[in-house]
Amino acid sequence: MTDTSAAANPLLSQASLPDFAAIDPSHIQPAITELLAQAQQALEQVTAPGAPADYERLSRTLNVATERLGTAWGAVGHLNAVANTPALREAYNAMLPAVTEFHTALGANEALYALYKAIAAQPGLTPERAQLLKHAMRDFVLSGAELQGEAKERFAKIQERSAELGQAFSEHVMDATDGWSYLATAAELKGVPADVVANARAAAEKDGNTDPDAHKLTLHFPVYMPVMQYAEDRALRERLYRAYVTRASELGDKCDWDNGPLMQELLMLRQEEAKLLGFANFAEASLVPKMATSPAQVMSFLRDLASRARPYAQRDLDELRDFAKAALRLDDPQAWDLPYVSEKLKEARYAFSDQEVRQYLTLPRVLDGLFRIVDRLFGVQLVPAKASVWHESVQFCELRRDGQLIGQVYLDLYARQGKRPGAWMDEVRSRWARPDLAGTGAEQIPVAHLVCNFPQGADGKPALLTHDDVTTLFHECGHGLHHLLTRVAELGVSGISGVEWDAVELPSQFMENFCWEWEVIQQLSAHVDTGEPLPRALFDKMLAAKNFQAGLQTLRQIEFALFDMRLHAEPGAETRVQEVLDEVRAEVAVLPPPAFNRFQHSFSHIFAGGYAAGYYSYKWAEVLSADCWSAFEEEGVFNPATGRRYLDEILSMGSVRDAMDNFKAFRGREPQIDALLRHQGMA
Structure with a gap:
């Protein structure tokens, strides 16, 4: 008991x-x-x-x-x-x-x-x-x-039902991800990185499978993505792709997990909520606390960016198809071939692979390098400490400045059963001059969770990260620093609280830029076997490939954002979710996915994660973050004065000023899109 x-x-x-x-x-x-x-x-x-x-x-x-x-x-x-x-x-x-x-x-x-x-x-x-x-x-x-009377009661019922639906949506995605597996043979896994194969064999053993040729594959990203990128077996790639893109849909393994009805009801409730508040649609209501002023402005921004990116995306696609035909004898590459063909094209063009880079990026070394960069930039130290945690792999650190404790953070970095997919930062507590601590001289310090889903190490070695994994870690660290380095001690405007949703990605996307600096990479890398840092020649190849398929990736993000905004701005969209997505793809995408693709059924950002009518904020904030980074390019990446200005005007301000005022205080002018286009090779 x-x-x-x-x-x-x-x-x-x-x-x-x-x-x-x-x-x-x-x-x-x-x-x-x-x-x-x-x-x-x-x-x-x-x-x-x-x-x-x-x-x-x-x-x-x-x-x-x-x-x-x-x-x-x-x-x-x-x-x-x-x-x-x-x-x-x-x-x-x-x-x-x-x-x-x-x-x-x-x-209310x-x-x-x-x-x-x-x-x-x-x-x-x-x-x-x-x-x-x-x-x-x-x-x-x-x-x-x-609101008054019946309207107020109905509004409350909508909130309760929406919370239930969002939670159910999230559960269905988790259950559908956890609930699928496939036992592959070693022959089927030809080409897949050795540590992924070793972990798949260990997973089968853990399930009691004694066949030495049994390898358990799952839909967790550290398994799914390497198989899609490296498995030579086309049928295996198709099997995983179909399972992944039909998760939590009517085409998935279990109809109990179909998110279709949940999406429709959620969208109907959101529109009803907006009408009760006097808005024409949910998108209008969602934008009230954001930087963008109207759904039309957001859609215009997205379509303008799409028109700029489209020629580059078309070029990316043409190159992919030509290479598939000439080098791989694939006349008509399908969706499940694209990650594989892309990886082979990158290897051929730039003479390196993600797998080669991974050998130099062990998680302990990357974390140590990240901590040193944070210290150098902002004069704060992340120091390992002890705390009660929910899993043995979770790390806990204290954030200190001049020896003084100013924040704390939990790092939960590995993928496992029962853990939501993806990566995120969440707050445990905010900085606050708590009234019940008045007189003690104490102040509640901010505490954060930083969550990723990286692969476990295999064969007694540390976890190996792709460069994308490293970028993800830096991204979430940016959110964490925004929360932890605030100097505001008033609840509600401290840290990330109250920051406009379309500006909250600025500090996270800003931190990603460090992953492309040679001086930084030297601190992050040490070969898993030899301890040698990543060679300059290999880094130069990575840099040359930095904007590989940037056009396709930009259009993909715009597709998600435009779909989200149209879903929440157009009357009747709740009954035509698939049609709206198909229309957006016809307008934006150069390579629409197969008809059975049910991406929307696991689009947790907008159905269970607070990004409803706000997914555009990733691209919106990218304009801001690229422009901020260009100041560091101009003045010196580790220029202490620039780092201090960024800390003072953006990171530490919470939401005491509007995000645009923070940006202008740092940059001295309005934001410009040029830096983003230049950074992504689309200038």
Whole structure:
């Protein structure tokens, strides 16, 4: 029996970090129920008749209670994403409606809205407080605070049902990914990297398969991608491709996991929500807190970029087809051939392969190099430390400046069963001058999760990363630094909180640029067997190949973004999801995928991840990040003055200023698209 009393329940602990190893599914219902009750009591206290319009009192009472709830529920949600079990999932889903209902009611509470309005009208507010209140008032309106009667009740029901659907969508993708496997022979795996083959054999053994020729393949990316790139067996590539692109669809293995009905209902609910708030469509509502001003502006931006990229994409495709025919005797390469043909073309043209580069990029060495770069750029040190974690492979680090603790971060970097695919940064806690710590001189420091899905090491050797993996790690580190290096201690405008969604990718994409600097690569690389750094000649080949198929990759991102925006801006799109995607592909793509491709059924970004009518932000922020990086190119990549300016004007500012003001403070002007086109070889 598990003791669920308050004293023994780790989710009720007020320690500065969650005790992840101690959290059991049986803790969730009693802890979250108690924290919800405390938060509800705090809400009633600050909105009682005659309660003063005093932000300090409000923060000390309500914000402390809701932050405790958020930290505990965040820990549960995090475990649900990275250490999923049937019992944990059941406990999470059992409490999801109550948590959603509370936050919906909180955001729509008229008395609290009135209190915020009264506080916002007071003179002498600090810039941080003024911006926080401005954001809060906007969010109250978007959360239905001005709705009345049936409209308000219906809005709340939409929020609850949407949360359930998003969670179900995510579960279906995870289950469909975890639920598929194929036992391949060594002959079928000809051409696949040795460590991938060794891990596949180990996976079969773990399942109790004693046949030495049995190799378990899965749809997890560290298995899927190398097979698609290197397996000479075309039938095997087709088998994996079909399974991967039909995950969680009506064409997948299990109809219980079909996300089709969920997508349709979610889209209908979003449009209904937007109409209740007085918008023509969900896309309009989604853009209110973003930099972009209208769906038309976003679509114009995407189509302009598509027209610039299209000639380069067509050239990429022509080269691919010509090479497939001449060198590989493939007259009509199919979707499952393209990663393989691309890799062979890259090897032929630039005389190197991703597999060759991987031998120099071991995860421990890359992490050490990344930490040194962060220290050199921003004067902060990432120091390994001890904390309670959810898996033995998770690392924990403290962020220190001049010996002083300023932040903490969990690194969960390996793929495994029960872990959501992809890579992301999430916040555990934000920087905050907590009112209940007043008088102690203490301040709540920011804490982050940094999650990737890299392959495990094989045969006693460390994990080997592709250069793309390294770029992914730097990308998520950029998000982490944005959260951790903030100097703002006001909840709601600290770190990434309140930053416009289409600007939040700026720091992450900015960090990717370091992966293309020779000085940096020297610090990141050491051959897995010899310890030798990556040779300059090999790096020069990588640099020459940097924009290999940049046109095709740009059009692919635009396709996803335009599909997302049209889905959320056009009336009736919820009943024609596939048709909308087909139309976008006809307009944008130079190489539409096969008819059975069901990409949208696992498009978790927009159906379960907060990017609805916001996927364009990757390309939008890329313009900003490329332009910021060009300042480092002009002034010196490791110029301390430039690094300090970037830290001061962008990374540390939170959302106290609008993102455009941050950019202009750093760059001295409005953003320009030229740097992006130049960096991607499309100038």
